[in-house]
Amino acid sequence: MSTANTSLCALILFTLTACGGGGGGDTSQTSASNNTSNETSTDTSSDTNTTNTSDNNAGSSDDNTSTDTSTDTTDTVQAEDTxxxxxxxxxxxxxxxxxxxxxxxxxxxxxxxxxxxxxxxxxxxxxxxxxxxxxxxxxxxxxxxxxxxxxxxxxxxxxxxxxxxxxxxxxxxxxxxxxxxxxxxxxxxxxxxxxxxxxxxxxxxxxxxxxxxxxxxxxxxxxxxxxxxxxxxxxxxxxxxxxxxxxxxxxxxxxxxxxxxxxxxxxxxxxxxxxxxxxxx
Missing domain, CATH: 2.60.40.2130 (F-spondin domain)
Incomplete structure (x- = not known):
C-alpha cells in the first residue's frame, strides 16, 4: 500500500472510534443525574409528609385543648350570689x-x-x-x-x-x-x-x-x-x-x-x- 493510502485508512479508523464512545457516557450520566434528582424529590416528599403529620398532630392538640377549655368553663359556671x-x-x-x-x-x-x-x-x-x-x-x-x-x-x-x-x-x-x-x-x-x-x-x-x-x-x-x-x-x-x-x-x-x-x-x-x-x- 502506498504511503497516501496508509494515511487515509488511519484517518477513517480514528474518526469511527471517537463517535461511538462519547454518546453512551452522557446518557448514563444524565440518568444518574435524574436518579439523584428523584432521590432528592423523595427526600423532600418525606420531609413534607413529616411536616404535614406534625401539623396534623398540632391541630389535634389544639382541638383537644379547646374542648378541655370549654368543659372547664361549663364546670365553673356559678349561680348568682344574690x-x-x-x-x-x-x-x-x-x-x-x-x-x-x-x-x-x-x-x-x-x-x-x-x-x-x-x-x-x-x-x-x-x-x-x-x-x-x-x-x-x-x-x-x-x-x-x-x-x-x-x-x-x-x-x-x-x-x-x-x-x-x-x-x-x-x-x-x-x-x-x-x-x-x-x-x-x-x-x-x-x-x-x-x-x-x-x-x-x-x-x-x-x-x-x-x-x-x-x-x-x-x-x-x-x-x-x-x-x-x-x-x-x-x-x-x-x-x-x-x-x-x-x-x-x-x-x-x-x-x-x-x-x-x-x-x-x-x-x-x-x-x-x-x-x-x-x-x-
Missing part, C-alpha cells in the same frame, strides 16, 4: 268554702318574715312559740317579732327583713319583692288569721337555693297553725290564756266551731290562702 323574688300572698278564705262561724271582719295581719340560714328560723312546729310569734298570732302586731328578727340578724343568721302589709277589707292579695342570698336562702313568713284566738298562717324555712340552682317559681298552699298560747275555739272567742303554753301545731277544731283539721277545712280540704313565688330575671 337574687330578687316576687311574692304574692292571696287569700282563699271565704264564707262559701269556710262557712262554719265565718267572721264578718275576716282579714290577715301585716306580713312579717325574713330570709335566713338554718339557725335563723322564727318558728317551728312542735316547739313552743316565741313571744314575738305569740304577739303576732294573738293581736296581729309585728313589733315584738321584728325585734326578734333584728336579734337574729345581729347574730349573723339573717340578712333580709320582710315587713309588708296584710290583706284586709275587700282586698284579695298583696304583692312585694325581697332579696335572698346563697348564705341566707331559707324563707319564713307569717301572718295572723284575724280575728282568732292565736291562729296564724306560716311559711317555715322554705329552701330557695339547692344544688347550685335558685328556685324558679313555686306555689305554696298555706295551712293554719295554732300558736298554743290561747285556748279559744272560735274565731271570736274571748281571751283564754293557755297555761302552760302548748307547742305550735296545725289547727284542729270542733266542727261546730271553726271546722279545721290539720290546718285545712275538715270536710273539703280547702286551704285558707296561698303564696306564689317567682324569681325575678
Amino acid at each position: 337574687v330578687t323574688y316576687q311574692l304574692t300572698f292571696t287569700r282563699t278564705w271565704e264564707a262559701d268554702n269556710f262557712p262554719t262561724n265565718f267572721p264578718r271582719n275576716s282579714h290577715f295581719s301585716p306580713l312579717v318574715g325574713l330570709t335566713h340560714n338554718a339557725d335563723g328560723f322564727i318558728f317551728k312546729p312542735d316547739t313552743e312559740a316565741s313571744a314575738g310569734i305569740v304577739s303576732m298570732a294573738e293581736t296581729g302586731s309585728k313589733f315584738q317579732l321584728k325585734e326578734e328578727i333584728s336579734a337574729i340578724q345581729n347574730t349573723g343568721n339573717s340578712n333580709y327583713l320582710i315587713d309588708e302589709s296584710g290583706v284586709s277589707g275587700s282586698a284579695k292579695s298583696v304583692t312585694f319583692t325581697f332579696e335572698a342570698s346563697q348564705a341566707f336562702s331559707l324563707l319564713s313568713v307569717v301572718s295572723m288569721v284575724a280575728p282568732s284566738p292565736d291562729w296564724f298562717i306560716g311559711l317555715e324555712s322554705l329552701p330557695l337555693f339547692t344544688d347550685n340552682q335558685w328556685l324558679e317559681s313555686q306555689t305554696i298552699q298555706l295551712k293554719v297553725y295554732d300558736a298554743g298560747s290561747d285556748s279559744g275555739t272560735r274565731f271570736g272567742s274571748a281571751n283564754q290564756a293557755t297555761s302552760p303554753a302548748e307547742p305550735i301545731m296545725l289547727l284542729t277544731s270542733d266542727p261546730t266551731d271553726s271546722d279545721f283539721s290539720a290546718g285545712v277545712h275538715s270536710d273539703s280540704g280547702a286551704y285558707i290562702g296561698m303564696i306564689e313565688l317567682k324569681l325575678m330575671q
